[in-house]
Every structure is written in structure tokens, then in C-alpha cells.
Amino acid sequence: AQKQCCMSTVRENSCLAGMVAAKEGDSCGPEDSDPCAGSSYKQCCDCCSLGLRLRSEGKTCESNINLGYPCSHVMLSCCEGGDHFVHPEIRRHPEPMPTVTPEKGEYNGPCKHLCNIVEGDAVCSCMAGYTLMADGVSCEDINECVTERHTCQRREHCVNTMGSFRCLQELSCQPGHELKDGECVDIDECQRGTHSCKVNFVCQNTEGSFYCESKQRCMDGFLQDPEGNCVDINECTSLPEPCKPGFNCINTVGSYTCQRNMLSCSRGYHSNEEGTRCVDVDECQTGVHRCGEGQLCHNLPGGYRCDCKMGYQYDAFSRSCIDINECWNYPGRLCQHTCENTPGSYHCTCSSGFRLSYDGKHCEDVNECDNSPCSQECANVYGSYQCYCRQGFQLAEDGHSCKDIDECAQSAGILCTFRCINVPGSYQCACPEQGYTMAANGRTCRDIDECAIGSHNCSAAETCYNIQGSFRCLSFECPSNYRKVSDMRCERISCFNYLECQNTPVRITYYQLNFQTNIVVPAHIFRIGPSPAYAGDSIALTITSGNEEGFFSTRRLNAYTGIVYLQRQVKEPKDFLLDVEMKLWRQGTYTTFLAKIYIFITAHAY
Structure with missing residues (x-):
């Protein structure tokens, strides 16, 4: 007990000496060789200097647990300007000598x-909530939330703290939060x-x-x-x-004015521009008259008169002018041939194939x-004509032009698989300009791989992937913190x-998938799930990118199997790169997997 008390006193004196050295501006070096107290001088000197x-920089003096014990107490004492420091390790009563495994x-x-x-x-050893590091001296915090040493209940969220942890209640927030x-x-929408x-408005949260x-x-006024x-x-x-x-009210910008009426005129008259006298209103020119259809307006002082036009007659019953039907x-x-009545007159017309003669009444063939209406042969008949075609041609639907007999159109697509080209007296089959070659039968097209x-232009770092009628150069690189374990996996x-x-x-x-534009939707194109699967497994699928146009969707078949399917027809050839994320819930822990799926929609096979 006497030896233990002596050691404590040595450490206290050594620490006090280090604090005095720091205050006097001396360097902080080692003092003794005692395994526990030998470094007390340097440690207390360094912490007091801090x-x-x-204090010299005017900063707040606060205790910091990360500095360790007793460094944080020494730092706080010197920062606050105290002249005396009582070491917290001094004990005033005898203690038993430490054994191989001391209690404290x-x-x-x-x-x-x-x-x-x-x-x-x-x-060296560590306080509760910490573990000794590999250097045998330092201590690091234990993350109870990861190591499952916490005691948080259901609907509570574990948050790690230095030396301990906290359990926070899970919350569901109101809209706008x-x-x-x-x-x-609160969510600051602004x-x-x-x-x-809108543009001329300012958002206030x-x-x-x-x-x-x-x-x-x-x-005012706006x-x-x-x-x-x-x-x-x-x-x-x-x-x-x-x-x-x-x-009279006269509107102005932002206000209005009132102007006195200077002159009052009788019906049929109005004030002149100067407002000095009354002048006649020309009802016929201004269009305020009530003359009906087929009537002529004649202006009179203070009024007007309606007369019938030539080709019209006055009807006393309706008191209006009605058209005379000469026909x-x-x-x-x-x-x-035909007489057509017109307002106030009539007009002669001829049947098709005839034209009106110079007198405007008779018709001639x-x-x-003479105007060559037919593309090949023409025969005139009374009031009409007839077009004929030479051998090997047929008359078109318009009855005028002759067209070659199109074997391609009459075959209903059975002659050629891609394109039939009609030629005079025959036809030829053709394939797309790129990606296909004509088969030996001269009718079908075969895809070129x-x-x-080796006809592709992919670099040595890229992988060539053949699709219908073309190819794609694909590059598979792993992001940082990932390593490539196979050609297609990181x-x-x-x-x-x-x-x-x-x-x-x-x-x-x-993954790479190849489909054609005529695929029937909805179509299951990709199945995903853990391998092997265990009882209690549950997955959640999400398309995180590449589905901006909404052509694809996901669905679970059961708790541990899901699919990606095409839900909307892709009418034109198009390439997609879908990022499909699968979250696997297994034994209380989530694990995330990512499938990057190249989907090539090509034109249907020929």
C-alpha cells in the first residue's frame, strides 16, 4: 500500500511539473522511465500547452472526451487560467497492491x-464502450448499432455515439416535412x-x-x-x-377624365368633330341601315330609303325584296342543258363532257x-372519253394513267422477306443496306454476325455484342471500391x-438482352432473385435509372423472386441501359444487389 501511494504521488508531481513547464514556455520532453508515470510529465505538459x-486565441474552454483522461482536465485547467491543479488520481487512503489482473x-x-x-x-485497457486498438495504447469507439450490442426495440432506430448509443423513435411526418x-x-420548398x-413572384417558405x-x-388605377x-x-x-x-368618360393610363357633351342632335344626325353643329348620318355608308338582302340603300337627309335591285321584286307580304327565279x-x-338560278339573275351550265358555246346558252362536245388526259391511249366519245393501256400495263384507279403490273404488290409479301423491288416485267428482292446479306435462295435476308x-470496330478494351442487323461495343468497368471478379461481375x-x-x-x-419491336406486351424479359434462397427471405425491386420513358416495370412473383417486364410497346429500334436494384432482407439485415441490363430493341427479323 505504501508503494502504491508513493507511485500516485510521483505521478501527481510529474504531471504538475509538466504543467509548470508548459506555463513557463519550456519544451515538453520525457522525464522518468517509470512505465506508467514516466510519460505523465510530457503528457501534462502537452495538454496544458493546448x-x-x-486561451491566447480567445476560444471557448470546453472539456473534450476525445483527448482522454487526464489530458482533458489538464487542458481545461490551463485554459481557464487556474494556478492550482489537484490530480484526480490522488487517493487519500491505502489501496491493495495490484495483482496480475487488477480490478480497476x-x-x-x-x-x-x-x-x-x-x-x-x-x-493499457479501455473504458466501457471502447476497444483496444492494435497499437496496444489507443482506444476506438465500439459501434453498438453495427455489432448488434444495442438494446433498441422495434420501431426504434439505433444511433451510435462515442462510447455508447441512442435509441430514437421512428416517426412519420406531416406533409411539407x-x-x-x-x-x-420543415421542407424549404423555396x-x-x-x-x-411564376417568374414575377417570389417564393416565401x-x-x-x-x-x-x-x-x-x-x-392605383392598375x-x-x-x-x-x-x-x-x-x-x-x-x-x-x-x-x-x-x-363622356375618357379612359387614361392609370385614371380617367369626364368631358362635357357640348351638342345634342336629333335622330339621323350627329355632332361634327368640332362639336359645333349637327350633320347628317349616312346610314348607307356606315352600315347602320336595315335594308334586307337584294335591296339598295339610298341616303336621305336624316334617314334613308331601301329599293330592290335588278332581278328582285318587292313582296308586300314580307315587305322585302325577293329574288326572281328566271329558270x-x-x-x-x-x-x-341546265339553268341555274343566281341572286338577281341566272346562269347556264353544261353536262360533263360538254362546254358552253359562245352564246352562253347552247352546249357542244x-x-x-386533244388535251392528252391519258398516259398512253385515248378514245373520244360523245360527252366523254376512254383511256386504254398497252400490253403489260393496267389502267390505274384514276382511269387516266397506266401502271406496270406490280408483282410485288400482288404477291402480298410472299415473294421477298424484306423488300420486293418491282421492275418492268419482273421483280427483285433486296435486304437492308447494313447488317444483312441475301441468302442463297435470293428471297430471304440473313443477319451478319x-x-x-471481325467486321466490327470495337476497341481491345470493349466487348462486341451482336444484335439483329448490327452490333454494339460494350465496356464493362467496375466503379471505385469494387473489383472485377468475372467478365460481367463486380x-x-x-x-x-x-x-x-x-x-x-x-x-x-x-446482362445483355435483345428483342424485336413486334414483341407482344406485357412481356417478361428478366427474372431476378437470390441464389440460394432461404426461408424468410424477402426482396424489393426498383428500377433506379434508364426508365425515364416508362417502358419497363417490375413485379414480385413471390417473396424471393421478381421480374422486369416490358409494359409498353417500343415502336422503333432503341437501346436501353436499366439499373435494377434488388434489396434482400435476410435475418434482419438488408443487402443490396445491382443488375445493369443492356436491352437492345431491334427491327423484326427479315
């Missing part, structure tokens, strides 16, 4: 947390740019929502439109009685063949915390 520097260690010496003397040597660090906080305010405030205020612009108010139309009787009054005497024959090297281990894919696998 506190003195904080001491904070001092080369150790960051606890130092114990075992057979004359210093042995989001969960952050276990609490519901800062994120998710508001709907509120708790759980926002509102749009106009950038400018309109003066009204703000929905776009935030100030437009003039027409008070003459918006106000019920803007001016007194005998005054009914003189049937068969005015025109050889038209020789249509550019990858197999595996994660490491993860640094619990969230990263759950949310980053443990494996990235590349």
Missing part, C-alpha cells in the same frame, strides 16, 4: 484510457426549387408549405394579372357611373383527247459504416 493556446486501472502514462502495472510493466436525425423538420411560383408573393406592387404584370384599369367600363349625366319562269327556253467475322471491396453497407450494392452484374 489549453494555453486556446489508472488514467495515466502511455495509455489513452486506463494504465495498469502488471509485474512491473504498463498494460421530412425525417432528419430522428426528427420531423430553397429546393420545388415551388410553383412557411411551416409545412409556402406562398407566392409578387415582386412588385401596382399603383390591376395585377395572374402573371404578376400591372395592367391599366378601364374605369369607363368597370365603374357603374364614372361620370355625371351630360359628361322557273321560263323553263327550257333559257338554257340547252369537248374532245378530251459482325462480332464473329464485387464490393469494403464498406465503412452501417448505412453504406446496407445501401451500396455488394455485387454489380451486367
Whole structure:
């Protein structure tokens, strides 16, 4: 007991000496060779120097658990300017001599947390919630949330702290809020740019929502439109009685004026521009008359008169002018073929194949063949004509042109698989200009495998993938923190915390699929699931990128198997790269897998 008390006193004196040296500006070097107390001088000197520097820079003096014990107490004492320091390790009563495994260690010496003397040597240990590092001196925090040493219940979220952990209650937030660090906080729609305010308005955030405030205020006499612009108010139309009787309202920008009526004129007259006298209103010129159809307007002083036009007659019953139908009054005497009544007159027309003669009444035959209406042979007939075609041609639907007999059109697509080209008296089959070659039968087209024959232009670092009528050069590179374990697979090297281990894919696998535009939808194109699967497994599938146009979707077949399917027809050839994320829930832990699927939609085979 006397030896133990002596050692404590030595350590206290050594630490006090180090603090004095720091305050006097001496260098902080080692003092003794005692395994636990030997470094007390240098440690206390360094920690006191840190506190003195904080005080000289005007910074706040606060205890820091990361500095270890007793360094944080020494730093705080020197920072606050205390002249005396009572070492927290001094004990005023005898203690039993330490055994090989002491019950309680001491904070001092080369150790960051606890130092114990075992057979004359210093042995370091750590406080609860920490574990000893490989150097045998330092201590690092134990993440209870990852190692499952926590005691959080269901619907609680484990958050690691230095030396311990916290259990936070899971929350569901109201609209306009989001969960952050276990609490519901307001979403600032203005800062994120998710508001709907227009150009001339400013977004103002509120708790759980926002509102749009106009950038400018309109003066009196102006009204703000929905776009935030100030437009003039027409008070003459918006106000019920803007001016007194005998005054005219005149709208102005932002206001209006009232002008006195200077002259009152009788019906049929109006004031001149100077307002000095009354002049006649020309109802016929201004269009305010009430003359009906077929009537002529004649202006009179203070009024007007309506007369019938030539070809019209006055009807006393309707008190209006009605058209005279010359074709009914003189049937068969005015025109050889057809008489057509027109307002105030009539007109003669001829049947098809005839034209009106010079007298405007009789009709004569038209020789249509003079105008070469037929592409080959023409025969004139009375009132018409007939077109004929030479041998090997047939008359078209228009009855005028002759066209070659199209064997391609008549074969209904059975002659050639891709394209039939008609030639005079025969036909030829053709294939697309690239990606295909004609088969030996001269009718069908065969796909060229550019990858197999080496006609592609892919680099040595790329992989050639053949598709219908073409090829693709694909490059498969693993992102950082992943290594390539096969031609199409990358595996994660490491993860640094619990969230990263759950949310980053443990494996990235590349796939290639080739379909044609005439595929029937919905079509199951890819199946995904863990291998092997165990009871209690559950997966969740998400297309994280590449499906911006919504052609694809996912669906679970059961708890551990899902599919990717084409839900909408792709009408034209198109390439897709889908990132399909599978989250596997197994024994209380999520594991993420990523499938990068190249999907090539090509034209149907020929």
C-alpha cells in the first residue's frame, strides 16, 4: 500500500511539473522511465500547452472526451487560467497492491484510457464502450448499432455515439416535412426549387408549405394579372357611373377624365368633330341601315330609303325584296342543258363532257383527247372519253394513267422477306443496306454476325455484342471500391459504416438482352432473385435509372423472386441501359444487389 501511494504521488508531481513547464514556455520532453508515470510529465505538459493556446486565441474552454483522461482536465485547467491543479488520481487512503489482473486501472502514462502495472510493466485497457486498438495504447469507439450490442426495440432506430448509443423513435411526418436525425423538420420548398411560383413572384417558405408573393406592387388605377404584370384599369367600363349625366368618360393610363357633351342632335344626325353643329348620318355608308338582302340603300337627309335591285321584286307580304327565279319562269327556253338560278339573275351550265358555246346558252362536245388526259391511249366519245393501256400495263384507279403490273404488290409479301423491288416485267428482292446479306435462295435476308467475322470496330478494351442487323461495343468497368471478379461481375471491396453497407450494392452484374419491336406486351424479359434462397427471405425491386420513358416495370412473383417486364410497346429500334436494384432482407439485415441490363430493341427479323 505504501508503494502504491508513493507511485500516485510521483505521478501527481510529474504531471504538475509538466504543467509548470508548459506555463513557463519550456519544451515538453520525457522525464522518468517509470512505465506508467514516466510519460505523465510530457503528457501534462502537452495538454496544458493546448489549453494555453486556446486561451491566447480567445476560444471557448470546453472539456473534450476525445483527448482522454487526464489530458482533458489538464487542458481545461490551463485554459481557464487556474494556478492550482489537484490530480484526480490522488487517493487519500491505502489501496491493495495490484495483482496480475487488477480490478480497476489508472488514467495515466502511455495509455489513452486506463494504465495498469502488471509485474512491473504498463498494460493499457479501455473504458466501457471502447476497444483496444492494435497499437496496444489507443482506444476506438465500439459501434453498438453495427455489432448488434444495442438494446433498441422495434420501431426504434439505433444511433451510435462515442462510447455508447441512442435509441430514437421512428416517426412519420406531416406533409411539407421530412425525417432528419430522428426528427420531423420543415421542407424549404423555396430553397429546393420545388415551388410553383411564376417568374414575377417570389417564393416565401412557411411551416409545412409556402406562398407566392409578387415582386412588385401596382399603383392605383392598375390591376395585377395572374402573371404578376400591372395592367391599366378601364374605369369607363368597370365603374357603374364614372361620370355625371351630360359628361363622356375618357379612359387614361392609370385614371380617367369626364368631358362635357357640348351638342345634342336629333335622330339621323350627329355632332361634327368640332362639336359645333349637327350633320347628317349616312346610314348607307356606315352600315347602320336595315335594308334586307337584294335591296339598295339610298341616303336621305336624316334617314334613308331601301329599293330592290335588278332581278328582285318587292313582296308586300314580307315587305322585302325577293329574288326572281328566271329558270322557273321560263323553263327550257333559257338554257340547252341546265339553268341555274343566281341572286338577281341566272346562269347556264353544261353536262360533263360538254362546254358552253359562245352564246352562253347552247352546249357542244369537248374532245378530251386533244388535251392528252391519258398516259398512253385515248378514245373520244360523245360527252366523254376512254383511256386504254398497252400490253403489260393496267389502267390505274384514276382511269387516266397506266401502271406496270406490280408483282410485288400482288404477291402480298410472299415473294421477298424484306423488300420486293418491282421492275418492268419482273421483280427483285433486296435486304437492308447494313447488317444483312441475301441468302442463297435470293428471297430471304440473313443477319451478319459482325462480332464473329471481325467486321466490327470495337476497341481491345470493349466487348462486341451482336444484335439483329448490327452490333454494339460494350465496356464493362467496375466503379471505385469494387473489383472485377468475372467478365460481367463486380464485387464490393469494403464498406465503412452501417448505412453504406446496407445501401451500396455488394455485387454489380451486367446482362445483355435483345428483342424485336413486334414483341407482344406485357412481356417478361428478366427474372431476378437470390441464389440460394432461404426461408424468410424477402426482396424489393426498383428500377433506379434508364426508365425515364416508362417502358419497363417490375413485379414480385413471390417473396424471393421478381421480374422486369416490358409494359409498353417500343415502336422503333432503341437501346436501353436499366439499373435494377434488388434489396434482400435476410435475418434482419438488408443487402443490396445491382443488375445493369443492356436491352437492345431491334427491327423484326427479315
